[in-house]
Amino acid sequence: MADVYRLGGSLGVPRGELHHDIRTRFLHRFRQLSGLPLEDMGVVVLQGGSGFPLYNSDNEMLFRQEAYFQYLFGVNDLEGWYGAFDIRTGRAFLFMPRLPASYAVWMGHILRLEEAKAKYGVDEVRYVDELSAVLAELAPPCLHTLDGGINSDSGLPMPAVSFDGIEQFTVEAQSLHPALTECRVFKTPGELAVMQYACSVASAAHVAVMQGVKPGMFEFQAESLYLHNMYSQGCRGSHYTPIFASGSNAAILHYGHAGAPNGRQMQAGELLLVDAGAEYYRYAADITTTFPVGGTFTPDQALIYKAVLAASRAVIAAMKPGVRWPDMHLLAERTILAALQAAGLLAGDLEAMLEARLGAVFMPHGLGHFLGLDTHDVGGYQPGGPERPQGAGISRLRTARVLEAGMVITVEPGCYFTRVLLEPAFVDPLLGRFLVEERLRQFLDFGGVRIEDDVLVTADGAQTMCDVPRTVEDLEAVMGGAPWPPPKGVPI
Amino acid sequence: MADVYRLGGSLGVPRGELHHDIRTRFLHRFRQLSGLPLEDMGVVVLQGGSGFPLYNSDNEMLFRQEAYFQYLFGVNDLEGWYGAFDIRTGRAFLFMPRLPASYAVWMGHILRLEEAKAKYGVDEVRYVDELSAVLAELAPPCLHTLDGGINSDSGLPMPAVSFDGIEQFTVEAQSLHPALTECRVFKTPGELAVMQYACSVASAAHVAVMQGVKPGMFEFQAESLYLHNMYSQGCRGSHYTPIFASGSNAAILHYGHAGAPNGRQMQAGELLLVDAGAEYYRYAADITTTFPVGGTFTPDQALIYKAVLAASRAVIAAMKPGVRWPDMHLLAERTILAALQAAGLLAGDLEAMLEARLGAVFMPHGLGHFLGLDTHDVGGYQPGGPERPQGAGISRLRTARVLEAGMVITVEPGCYFTRVLLEPAFVDPLLGRFLVEERLRQFLDFGGVRIEDDVLVTADGAQTMCDVPRTVEDLEAVMGGAPWPPPKGVPI
Ligand SMILES: [Mn+2]
Numbered sequence: 001m002a003d004v005y006r007l008g009g010s011l012g013v014p015r016g017e018l019h020h021d022i023r024t025r026f027l028h029r030f031r032q033l034s035g036l037p038l039e040d041m042g043v044v045v046l047q048g049g050s051g052f053p054l055y056n057s058d059n060e061m062l063f064r065q066e067a068y069f070q071y072l073f074g075v076n077d078l079e080g081w082y083g084a085f086d087i088r089t090g091r092a093f094l095f096m097p098r099l100p101a102s103y104a105v106w107m108g109h110i111l112r113l114e115e116a117k118a119k120y121g122v123d124e125v126r127y128v129d130e131l132s133a134v135l136a137e138l139a140p141p142c143l144h145t146l147d148g149g150i151n152s153d154s155g156l157p158m159p160a161v162s163f164d165g166i167e168q169f170t171v172e173a174q175s176l177h178p179a180l181t182e183c184r185v186f187k188t189p190g191e192l193a194v195m196q197y198a199c200s201v202a203s204a205a206h207v208a209v210m211q212g213v214k215p216g217m218f219e220f221q222a223e224s225l226y227l228h229n230m231y232s233q234g235c236r237g238s239h240y241t242p243i244f245a246s247g248s249n250a251a252i253l254h255y256g257h258a259g260a261p262n263g264r265q266m267q268a269g270e271l272l273l274v275d276a277g278a279e280y281y282r283y284a285a286d287i288t289t290t291f292p293v294g295g296t297f298t299p300d301q302a303l304i305y306k307a308v309l310a311a312s313r314a315v316i317a318a319m320k321p322g323v324r325w326p327d328m329h330l331l332a333e334r335t336i337l338a339a340l341q342a343a344g345l346l347a348g349d350l351e352a353m354l355e356a357r358l359g360a361v362f363m364p365h366g367l368g369h370f371l372g373l374d375t376h377d378v379g380g381y382q383p384g385g386p387e388r389p390q391g392a393g394i395s396r397l398r399t400a401r402v403l404e405a406g407m408v409i410t411v412e413p414g415c416y417f418t419r420v421l422l423e424p425a426f427v428d429p430l431l432g433r434f435l436v437e438e439r440l441r442q443f444l445d446f447g448g449v450r451i452e453d454d455v456l457v458t459a460d461g462a463q464t465m466c467d468v469p470r471t472v473e474d475l476e477a478v479m480g481g482a483p484w485p486p487p488k489g490v491p492i
Numbered sequence: 493m494a495d496v497y498r499l500g501g502s503l504g505v506p507r508g509e510l511h512h513d514i515r516t517r518f519l520h521r522f523r524q525l526s527g528l529p530l531e532d533m534g535v536v537v538l539q540g541g542s543g544f545p546l547y548n549s550d551n552e553m554l555f556r557q558e559a560y561f562q563y564l565f566g567v568n569d570l571e572g573w574y575g576a577f578d579i580r581t582g583r584a585f586l587f588m589p590r591l592p593a594s595y596a597v598w599m600g601h602i603l604r605l606e607e608a609k610a611k612y613g614v615d616e617v618r619y620v621d622e623l624s625a626v627l628a629e630l631a632p633p634c635l636h637t638l639d640g641g642i643n644s645d646s647g648l649p650m651p652a653v654s655f656d657g658i659e660q661f662t663v664e665a666q667s668l669h670p671a672l673t674e675c676r677v678f679k680t681p682g683e684l685a686v687m688q689y690a691c692s693v694a695s696a697a698h699v700a701v702m703q704g705v706k707p708g709m710f711e712f713q714a715e716s717l718y719l720h721n722m723y724s725q726g727c728r729g730s731h732y733t734p735i736f737a738s739g740s741n742a743a744i745l746h747y748g749h750a751g752a753p754n755g756r757q758m759q760a761g762e763l764l765l766v767d768a769g770a771e772y773y774r775y776a777a778d779i780t781t782t783f784p785v786g787g788t789f790t791p792d793q794a795l796i797y798k799a800v801l802a803a804s805r806a807v808i809a810a811m812k813p814g815v816r817w818p819d820m821h822l823l824a825e826r827t828i829l830a831a832l833q834a835a836g837l838l839a840g841d842l843e844a845m846l847e848a849r850l851g852a853v854f855m856p857h858g859l860g861h862f863l864g865l866d867t868h869d870v871g872g873y874q875p876g877g878p879e880r881p882q883g884a885g886i887s888r889l890r891t892a893r894v895l896e897a898g899m900v901i902t903v904e905p906g907c908y909f910t911r912v913l914l915e916p917a918f919v920d921p922l923l924g925r926f927l928v929e930e931r932l933r934q935f936l937d938f939g940g941v942r943i944e945d946d947v948l949v950t951a952d953g954a955q956t957m958c959d960v961p962r963t964v965e966d967l968e969a970v971m972g973g974a975p976w977p978p979p980k981g982v983p984i
């Protein structure tokens with residue numbers, strides 16, 4: 001009976017089924033992982049998000065739901081809600097704010113309880129001011145909350161749940177965060193359909209930029225074209241500020257922020273690195289393409305591009321359940337270093353380069369990260385799981401886990417030429433011996449290449465969810481006006 | 493020596509001059525308004541903004557500077573800064589975070605102190621970790637801060653300034669907030685140039701939507717077209733979520749939020765209300781246009797549109813220094829009610845309607861608000877200034893001040909048909925006697941019309957900063973493909 005979320009002609013998301021499926025999985029996982037005896041299991045209570053005022057003004061940025069809350073309850077659109085899930089019975093409750101009649105004048109229709117129940121497909125909907133009374137009726141031994149659970153990317157804790165009357169309950173905040181986080185690592189079929197839609201929209205928008213970019217345009221104008229293509233397909237935002245980095249800017253990993261706002265005028269002969277995602281129903285895509293502003297790769301550009309593409313394809317081919325993610329990072333490094341060596345930019349023994357962590361001079365970031373409701377999705381470092389690897393570059397990995405089916409992870413090898421890293425390396429006795437300085441100095445303004453796919457680990461391998469031209473030949477053809485995807489059976 | 497801010501081919505903002513001018517005005521205003529004896533005047537200390545993480549994840553939304561900080565110091569782009577301004581000498585100091593070398597790899601070039609000084613045109617730049625030592629050298633009797641100053645739109649206080657060593661200073665938080673807020677009400681020529689640019693970009697984007705909208709499009713697709721036009725001209729964002737409200741949605745004043753996300757498919761025969769601004773160098777435009785999706789007004793639509801336009805033009809014609817803003821609100825109400833009366837939707841005595849606050853049934857919001865670094869800009873209710881008026885609708889006014897030259901305020905009369913307000917009014921003995929119920933019931937799905945200009949109060953009048961077609965004739969011509977602005981000397 002729950003409704004279907006969509007924006008315009010975009011993918012319909014059967015909200016009730018999607019989150020019922022998630023809650024069912026969570027129930028099993030929690031009972032399995034929490035280590036709690038049955039009589040100590042109670043009711044999960046989550047607090048939804050409440051808006052983002054711009055400092056102390058009354059201007060609010062577009063609301064996005066808190067991720068764990070949306071995950072369990074499917075409320076992606078409204079502020080100030082609470083949710084409860086009874087571990088003993090599997091019953092899901094939502095609690096909505098009691099709004100004044102004037103709300104309708106400013107914000108639109110006020111949901112009735114029955115409408116909200118039908119919309120989100122939970123077992124019962126009540127008002128927030130009834131939360132403690134409803135919980136008291138359930139008489140749980142404790143409330144399970146996310147209080148203080150640490151996000152392993154940001155280091156920030158989850159805030160404590162707060163509501164009138166909470167003091168009459170025992171709050172247990174140890175078991176929920178690891179269990180719910182672990183659930184989020186493995187996507188359900190319903191989640192994968194949403195993520196595939198976001199990836200498809202983002203892919204098409206990347207192609208639109210390839211076909212629309214021209215020398216003389218400013219980076220932000222290409223970004224604007226991207227966003228227009230993305231939003232026209234129902235993806236209202238992106239979790240992160242798009243990176244449109246031309247020329248040497250491509251070596252700035254998080255270019256595009258307010259202090260470096262995609263403001264450069266692009267020139268023929270340069271590469272443009274586009275790291276831009278899409279958000280649909282709060283789920284993220286995160287795709288990077290790199291291509292020549294003028295439509296044709298120079299030999300040096302093709303060299304570096306092919307090195308990174310080889311790394312990307314090698315990793316995706318090697319990924320399958322049982323594979324350690326740090327090994328994939330090292331495989332990417334090895335592939336890129338070997339290509340630089342073959343091209344005469346590096347000299348010496350490949351194993352010794354890897355040992356010296358030379359890879360981090362050219363790829364100072366981790367190979368990839370989990371993807372889901374957040375761009376850098378949760379679950380990378382879990383209690384009892386593999387710890388963060390040591391060593392330059394690889395220590396940046398946002399997870400060190402062994403791959404399992406159902407994980408979605410980005411594969412984003414890159415090769416950059418950064419003065420900040422190369423100049424010290426030239427004079428470093430450990431690293432400098434591998435560097436063909438004269439040749440590398442010709443690349444100091446090159447910028448860099450990154451190729452990023454969103455990859456699903458399957459039962460016996462892995463598959464990208466992105467559909468963008470990747471080879472030098474395909475990129476040049478598409479930039480020259482060839483359609484993408486290519487007509488079936490007709491190689492371009 | 494300070495740099496010029498611009499994005500692409502957009503307006504160059506001479507940052508150093510702009511904020512030097514502001515600080516000079518502030519100095520006079522503070523000395524005049526604070527009521528402090530000279531020997532009690534010290535150093536203003538402001539804390540810049542620090543990013544907006546999406547909950548506890550490491551995804552950050554695009555940074556916007558805290559408005560008071562940008563106002564005084566011109567740092568619109570970088571996080572974690574402090575500023576100090578010595579009231580006794582007029583010397584301005586900036587304090588920037590000391591960043592690790594790895595920052596350059598992720599975020600780009602790290603400013604040196606001298607570069608930052610040249611960029612922002614202040615007297616001295618130091619590191620944040622030197623802030624308390626530099627302040628101690630200045631030996632001020634106190635630090636003037638904004639701590640706890642209340643935003644009169646949101647009711648939210650300014651957070652307290654915090655830095656290592658603050659405890660060694662006397663903090664005085666009474667005089668700065670009213671004085672700096674009062675300064676922000678009156679725009680400098682430099683600020684007006686920036687605001688005019690934002691208004692011009694927003695105006696052109698409104699025109700692009702008029703020419704691009706078609707029956708069958710979804711509201712958000714028109715929004716996407718708007719944003720693309722806006723951003724292509726260097727306005728990266730808007731302070732508020734655009735409202736693209738077709739049909740009856742136009743009566744929902746803050747439509748477009750996450751819970752009502754511009755998701756409706758527009759039909760021929762309906763009006764589309766577009767309330768969409770633009771942000772440039774943190775300054776806001778805020779424009780509303782209303783026009784028929786199919787390009788032609790029906791007689792009923794033209795009737796309501798002309799009523800609102802008459803109110804808009806009457807107000808702008810009447811505005812000048814010395815005029816009370818609540819009187820302009822009443823003038824708008826009177827104009828609209830008179831038009832509804834003339835059309836047979838209302839019956840009875842106009843003065844009695846005004847007395848009964850009937851205007852608020854059709855225009856439940858205030859006539860307009862100050863505009864500047866915030867969309868609902870500060871200074872509407874100052875200590876000792878006019879208090880909030882009583883009465884339905886008019887109590888929503890975000891200021892009740894007397895107009896003065898240099899103020900920028902929106903003029904946004906509207907006329908809406910809202911079941912939530914009309915149904916109770918039909919049965920209200922005070923209001924119902926004026927309502928021609930049979931006729932008004934034909935308008936229950938009409939939606940509404942709003943016309944919003946950004947208006948500068950001049951020495952002897954007022955002028956709009958917007959340039960969009962406003963008459964029924966001009967709108968129909970532009971939607972039919974006529975150019976805007978019309979070629980000079982050739983009436984369309
Ligand atoms: Mn990524």
Ligand SMILES: [Mn+2]
Pocket residue numbers: 778861902904944
């Ligand atoms: Mn407004």
